[in-house]
Amino acid sequence: MRLSPYVETGVSRDTNLYAAREASRAADTRRHATIGVDARWGMSRQSLSLHIDLSRISYATNTRLNHNAYHGNFVWNYAVGNALRGQLYYNRSRELTGFENRSNRVEDFIQVRNPGFETALAMTPHWQVGAGVDYLERRHTLDTERRFNRNEVQSRLTLQYIGAPGAILTAGVERIDGEYPERDVDDPLARRFVQHEPFGRLDWRFSGLSRVQLRAGYASRNNRGGQSEDYASPTGRLAYIRDISAKTQLSVAVSQDIYSADNVDANALRNRGARIELNWEYSPAINVTGHLAWDRRDYQRTSTAIDGRNDKVRDYGLDLTWRPRRQLSIIASAQRVVRESNQPEFGYREWVGGLAVRITLDPEPR
Numbered sequence: 001m002r003l004s005p006y007v008e009t010g011v012s013r014d015t016n017l018y019a020a021r022e023a024s025r026a027a028d029t030r031r032h033a034t035i036g037v038d039a040r041w042g043m044s045r046q047s048l049s050l051h052i053d054l055s056r057i058s059y060a061t062n063t064r065l066n067h068n069a070y071h072g073n074f075v076w077n078y079a080v081g082n083a084l085r086g087q088l089y090y091n092r093s094r095e096l097t098g099f100e101n102r103s104n105r106v107e108d109f110i111q112v113r114n115p116g117f118e119t120a121l122a123m124t125p126h127w128q129v130g131a132g133v134d135y136l137e138r139r140h141t142l143d144t145e146r147r148f149n150r151n152e153v154q155s156r157l158t159l160q161y162i163g164a165p166g167a168i169l170t171a172g173v174e175r176i177d178g179e180y181p182e183r184d185v186d187d188p189l190a191r192r193f194v195q196h197e198p199f200g201r202l203d204w205r206f207s208g209l210s211r212v213q214l215r216a217g218y219a220s221r222n223n224r225g226g227q228s229e230d231y232a233s234p235t236g237r238l239a240y241i242r243d244i245s246a247k248t249q250l251s252v253a254v255s256q257d258i259y260s261a262d263n264v265d266a267n268a269l270r271n272r273g274a275r276i277e278l279n280w281e282y283s284p285a286i287n288v289t290g291h292l293a294w295d296r297r298d299y300q301r302t303s304t305a306i307d308g309r310n311d312k313v314r315d316y317g318l319d320l321t322w323r324p325r326r327q328l329s330i331i332a333s334a335q336r337v338v339r340e341s342n343q344p345e346f347g348y349r350e351w352v353g354g355l356a357v358r359i360t361l362d363p364e365p366r
Contacts, residue, residue, distance in 0.1 A: 001039065001040070001041040002039070002040055002041075003037060003038075003039050003362060004037065004038040004039070004360060004361065004362040005035075005036070005360075005361050006036050006038075006358055006359060006361065007034065007035050007036075007358070007359050008032075008033075008034040008356055008357065008358040008359075009031075009032065009033045009034070009356065009357055010031070010032055010331070010354055010355060010356025010357065011031050011354060011355060011356075012029070012030045012032075012333075012352060012353060012354030012355075013027070013028075013029050013030075013351075013352070013353050013354070014027060014028055014029075014030060014350065014352045015350055015351040015352070016348055016349065016350040016351075017059075017062065017099070018099040018105050019098070019099045019100035019348045019350060020099075020348060021344070021345065021347060021348060022348075022349070025348070026061075026062070028059050028061045028062050029059070029060040029061075030057065030058070030059055030060075030354075031057070031059075032055050032056065032057045032058075032356075033055065033056045034053050034054065034055040034056075035053070035054055036051070036052060036053030036054070037051070037052055037053075038050070038051050039051075045078070045079035045085075046076070046077070046078055046079065047077045048074075048075070048076050048077075049073075049074070049075045049077075050073070050074050051071070051072065051073045051074075052070070052071070052072045052073075053071050053072075054068070054069075054070045055068065055069045055070065056068055057069060057096070064107065065096065065107050067096055067107070067109065068094075069093075069094055069095045069096065070092075070093065070094050071091075071092075071095075072090075072092045072093065073089070073090070073091050074089060074090045074091075075087055075088070075089045076088045076089070082122065083121055083122045083123075084119065084120070084122075085119070085120055086117060086118045086119030086120055087117065087118050088116075088117045089114075089115070089116055089117070089134075090113075090114070090115045090116075091112065091113070091114040091115075092111075092112065092113050092114070093112045094109055094110070094111045094112075095110060096108070096109055096110075097109060097140065097142075097145070097263065100339070100348070101262070101263040101264050102145075102263050104144070106142060106144075107142070108140055108141055108142035108145050109140070109141045109142075110138060110139070110140055110141075111138070111139045111141070112136070112137065112138055112139075113135075113136075113137040114135065114136050114137070115134065115135055116133060116134025116135065117132060117133060117134070118130065118131075118132040119131055119132070120160070125162070126161055126162050126163065127159070127161055128159075128160050128162070129157075129158065129159055129160070130156075130157070130158040130159075130160060130172075131155075131157050131158070132154075132155070132156050133153070133154070133155045133156075134153075134154050135151070135152070135153055135154075136150070136151070136152040136154070137150075137151050138262070145263060146182040147180065147182050147183050147187060147189075148180070148182075148262055148263055149180060149181055149182045150178060150179070150180055150260060150262075151178065151179050151181065152176055152177065152178040152260075153176070153177045153178075154174065154175070154176045155174070155175050156172055156173065156174040157172055157173055158170050158171065158172035159171050159172065165205075166205030166206065166211070167202075167203070167204045167205070168202070168203040168204075169200075169201070169202055170200065170201040170202075170203075171199075171201075172198070172199055172200075172201070173196070173197070173198045173199070174196070174197045174198075174199065174217075175194070175195070175197075176193075176194070177192075177193075177194055178193045178194075178195070178260065179191065179192045179193075180192070183225070183226070185225075187225075187226050188227045188228070188265075189228060189265065189267055190224055190225050190226045190228040190267045191224065191225030191226060192224040193221055193222060193223045193224060193260075193267065193268075194221075194222045194224075195219055195220065195221040195222070195258070196219070196220050197217045197218065197219040197220070197235060198217055198218060199215055199216065199217030199218075199235070200215070200216055200217070201213075201214065201215040201216075202214040202215075208243075209242060209243045209244075210240070210242050210243070211240075211241050212238075212239070212241075213237070213238070213239040213241070214236075214237070214238050214239075215235075215236055215237045215238075216235070216236040217234070217235045217236065218232070218233075218234050218235065219233060219234075219235050219258045220232040221258060221267075221268055221300075223268075228267050229267075229300070229301065231267070231300045233256070233258055233270055234256065235256055235257055235258060236255065236256055237253060237255040237256075238253065238254050239251060239252065240252050240253075247280065247281040248278070248279070248280045248281070249279045250276075250277070250278050250279075251275075251276070251277045252274075252275075252276050253274065253275050254273070254274045254275075255272070255274075255275075256270065256271070256273075257270070257271050258270050259271070261299055261300075264299060264309070266300050266301065266309065267300045268299075268300040269297050269298060269300060270297070270298045270300070271295055271297050271298075272295070272296045272298075273294060273295040273296070274293070274294050275291060275292070275293040275294075276291065276292045276293075277289070277290070277291045278290050278291075284323075285322060285323045285324060286320070286321070286322055286323075287320075287321045287323075288318070288319070288320050289318070289319045289321075290318045290319075291315070291316070291317050292315075292316055293313075293314070293315040293316075294313070294314055294315075295311075295312070295313040295315075296310065296311070296312055296313075297310060297311045297312075297313065298310045309341065309342065309343050310341070310342050311339055311340065311341045311342075311346060312339070312340045312341075313337065313338070313339045313340075314336075314337070314338045314339075315335070316335065316336045317333070317334065317335040317336070318333070318334050319331065319332070319333045320332045320333075327361065328357070328358070328359055328360075329358040329360070330355070330356075330357055330358075331354075331356045331357075331358065332354070332355050333352075333353065333355075333356075334351075334352070334353045335350075335351070335352045335353075336350070336351055337349070337350045337352075338350075
């Protein structure tokens with residue numbers, strides 16, 4: 001077993017803390033202090049990993065937002081003989097809810113619990129079947145946001161073919177059973193939903209430098225309760241990853257997904273997006289990561305809605321990490337977000353820049 005504890009402290013500047021329109025935006029400086037630990041343990045075919053971090057976050061001006069946050073993740077990767085393998089996991093977190101989809105400036109915290117498991121059984125060297133179930137529980141602390149509290153049970157079955165080296169083809173079906181336990185009978189939004197999605201996926205490394213990941217499906221969402229409408233749409237994701245050199249990797253992805261909307265008066269949203277990421281290791285001590293992203297978000301209307309909301313979001317970011325010593329990292333980051341909406345009150349522009357220092361006692365846990 002190997003432990004890798006660390007401490008981190010940093011400061012960042014947000015030009016639009018509440019994601020408000022230009023005339024009413026408020027800038028603030030945010031400080032954080034974090035202690036955390038990563039642990040890994042392996043024996044024979046079994047391995048365990050654990051991550052825990054606790055943070056104290058404070059604001060220079062909006063001190064009422066000062067709070068504690070945490071994240072935890074536990075994973076057990078198991079194998080029984082050569083045929084059966086999988087993982088059990090548990091995630092838990094508490095953090096401040098963002099303001100980009102909220103009409104007030106009152107603090108709200110979102111708490112998440114997410115246990116689950118995945119398993120796969122190899123029937124032959126080329127064919128295997130898989131199954132998985134996980135449970136998601138999201139809870140808001142602010143009374144006005146509790147109607148967005150959500151429980152989801154997600155289950156899936158897959159059949160996978162492992163072909164030539166680097167080529168894996170998967171066919172499967174996924175089901176999500178969801179409920180909103182805090183919504184009353186007069187709420188126009190759905191109180192329950194069931195979403196089905198048959199899908200196919202291809203993972204193909206067609207050269208030593210390039211690989212493609214393709215997923216295509218069709219999601220049907222049946223909303224129940226309230227004055228809601230059912231919804232269906234194709235889904236998919238296409239990603240191309242290229243190792244430009246031993247120290248540089250480029251990835252390009254386009255996608256379309258359907259998922260539940262949080263803090264928005266809509267039952268679901270369809271997100272169509274594109275993203276480019278570049279990772280460049282200039283030297284063993286210096287690493288640069290940049291991204292460009294674009295998203296179009298169409299929110300599913302209820303039958304009482306007059307206009308359906310749609311947003312266009314542009315997101316640019318750059319991170320620079322300098323490691324003068326193996327145990328010490330200095331991280332500089334900058335991000336620009338621009339959101340335009342057909343409902344102008346939801347449009348905003350924001351710059352976030354920060355600097356952090358991390359000290360890791362054991363930087364390479366095994």
